Amino acid sequence: MSRMGATLGTLAVLKILSEGAASRERLLARLEEEFGIGRDERTLRRYVSALREAGFEIRSHSGKLELVSSPVRLPFDEYEALAALSLLESVAGQEPVYGGHLASAAGKLRRALPEGVLKFVDRGRVEFDLSPASDPPEDPHVIDTLRQAAYRNQRIEMHYYSLSSGESRWRVVEPVRVYHAQRAHRLYAYDPESNEYREFRVNRIGEVKMLPDKFSPEAHTRQLKPARVWLNEKTFAAYGKYVIPDPHATVKPQDDGTAIVEGSVANIFWTVRDIAALGPGARVLGGPELKEEFLQFLRLTLNQYS
Template sequence: MTLSTPARLLRLLSLLQGRREWAGTELAERLGVTDRTVRRDVGRLRELGYPVEGTTGTAGGYRLASGEDLPPLLLDDDEAVAIATSLLGTLGDGETAGRALAKLTQVMPGRLRRRVSAVGESVVSVPDHRGARIDPGVLAVLAAAVRDREIVRFAYRRRDDTMTERRVEPHHVVASHGLWYLIAFDTRADDWRTFRVDRIDRPESVRLRFTPRDLPAGDPAEHVRRTIASTPYRYAVRATVPEPAEAVRSRLPMAIPGRIQPIDEASCTVALGAESFELLVRDVVALGPGARLEGSPEVLARLRDVGRWLAEQG
């Protein structure tokens, strides 16, 4: 089937958006046209404002360069709604998310615009108690440093609210359970560290490249899971629950992998921890009355006090 020129231009734009670089002969084959037609169509896209660059090589090729603004996006219904919900989930309903949604809807066809606008106008994002909003600028600097393998320095707010200066080799950025983490090798500590992105301030590349080291856990997601599971908290208990692990996991707002371990098909152990006593109480209550708790005498005594107070209210 021969495409009309407008349809062919949209198809060409879609191909350029989907891959970093294309040979001219590949594009001609995909579009079912000659190399000369591809060159003419690339010229038409440039006239429309799309930054299509020519690439060097045996046969020559093309790529869509990054400009100041996004080109019109070719999205299906589900992709468009997924982008909108991801923006709201990550950035909330604040100014940055609002601007981004507005720009996205402007370059969408009317049908998609109505669907995405409905999400933006109808959804209110309530941050999780343990979640934290991230600064898109901070995330962008870290992601670029990971990609370019450049050492970065930044100020980091520790759990006790003291600030420290860090200089690290960034390995990966990982999103897990409402939080974002930077896995990096701390050159001063000479060891691997996992940093919460929302606690990182003023990151900047020092313009020095590094050779990536092998991550101890191999997989970045597994590395973060192990780090979180072994992190000490101010308030912590260990519980034995007479229910399957999956049933317990479904009730906990933040069921961190590695903290719920099955004993058998009908019971499990749960390691709970939090920086505030109130959050620990919330999770203990979610375990149900059959849970048996172990922990420091001080924490267990405070939990018993809460239990007595709740009983008195009934």
């Protein structure tokens, strides 16, 4: 084996493990499939040994290899590290659902920072106050299940609390899209019981389970409304395509640094209010219903001050 071949092989193993734990069989298969490196398990052990000697902690657990820590340090400057780590650590202690995940991310960030930068962070720590957007908080497992069901076009059964009736009951719906608007996740779904499309607040879903029943998404997606929005350079840098709550939205960068984002939306009401909050940094170009609703919203707002 040439020295260059050994180097490429070692770096390829590091890349794969940086994406998550993998079995030896999977590592060998990906080395062949993605990098054209056909090696046996003995050579793989040499690659892993070289990484360990270089300071990468690789643990063998449940038949898989896992990259636990790395000697590589993030090139954050002192104030970048101060902002990022202070935010993660202060919010982790307040967030009831994602707190554990935030604390884990903060620990990994600490281990990745150079010692001098870390000392600066601990001397100048900033506390961030968190005001939860949802009460009760959203359950990440519910959100994951909803997204999977919408992607697979599978019906769900959910235990939902309705504000209008003041009651919780089980409902079977066909999920069309999960999106975020006005600081909360929402489910847009077809309700066969009422033969209507409805919006459900995710934090009011107590339990959810995927059913084996499949549905055809074509009729549902026709109910979505087209949206086309122009963003100036700063707004595009801050929000990207997520100004339109559509996972399939497309971006057309312009020569002057601005961009046009195009997609479809489930709820024009919330989309109008999210875009209006961007002020002159955004302009609605289409579709027709979104543009008309946006203009109507601006007229009504202006009348409040006339």
